[in-house]
Structures are given as C-alpha cells and as structure tokens.
Amino acid sequence: MTVTTRSPCRSLLVGSVMALTMLICLPVAAVEVGQPAPDFTLPGVRASDSTVQLSELQGKVVYVDFWASWCLPCLRSLPQINGLYEQYRDQGFEVVAITIDDPVEDATEFLADLEIPLAYSVVLDATADVMDQYRVVGMPTSFLIDRDGVIRKVHKGFREGDTELLEQALVPLLAE
16 A cells, blocks of 8 residues: 655645635626616715715716725826716716725825815725725726616726716716
8 A cells, every 4th residue: 555645835736726716716807887886885085075875876877986095097087087077967977986095094185185176976985895896906997877777887997088988988878
C-alpha cells in the first residue's frame, strides 16, 4: 500500500484557485438595463439635502449617480449633470448623487470646492449597501431610470461628450 501525502503548499494552491474561481463567477456587472431599479432610502449629505427614497420618485425620470470625493472624473461630471438637471427638472427629471465617502466630511469638502453649488440631491451610502445592490464596481457609475422605475441606461466612467450622450437618452424618456 502506497501512502501519498500532499504538501501543504499544494493544498494551499488548490484552495486559492478554488476561491479565485468562485470570485470570478460572482456577478460583477452593474444592474442591467430593463431591470427594476433597486429601491433605497438614504440620508442627505448637505443641510439642504433631505432623505431620498427612490420609490417616492416614481413618475419621474431619475438619474442615480454613484460618486466619491477621490474620483477625478466625478469632479467634471457632477457640475455637468447639474446643468442637465437645471435644464430638464421642470419636465420631471430628478438627479440623486450617492456618495460612499467615509468620513462624510470628505464629500462635503469636495462639494464645497465645486465652482457651482449642485441643485440636486446628494445622499450618503455610508455602508455601501446600496452600491452593492446596484453592483457598482467603479466611480462614477450612473443609472438612468424611467418613470416606471425601470433602468434604461447604465453608464460607467465619465469622459467628454458623455453629457450629450445622457441627454440623447434622457429626452425621449421625458417625452414618454
């Protein structure tokens, strides 16, 4: 009878490969177009921001934007989205900017440094639970949600020209 002993290194390697395989198989894509937007209730960040519950915004077209103070593209995107908000809010457009900053003072300092104050709601996802619900893997990531609460567009990152692309998707939704 031959006894085979496994080296501890081989067992560790096999265990590591199995764990990595399981991680790779986990869903990492953001919530997809055509799915209902997960509901959330989050507290406001600034004194002017109240608590936002997404389901209470049903009937409006909502842009949910995940951002963080350390995100350089967010520095450009937030003010540009503000311009769209100002232009279309009377037609039923809402923007909810969700920060995951911890401590929240990082977010408030970031917002204070912007050239223009944001007119839309800024809320805090202190536990990142909502970010996880939406399966966000990078900042900024945004979701355009129709009047029925269905995700119609998912956008990752922010580059020049993205505001125009958002507007092209937004205008038909406002007309529905």
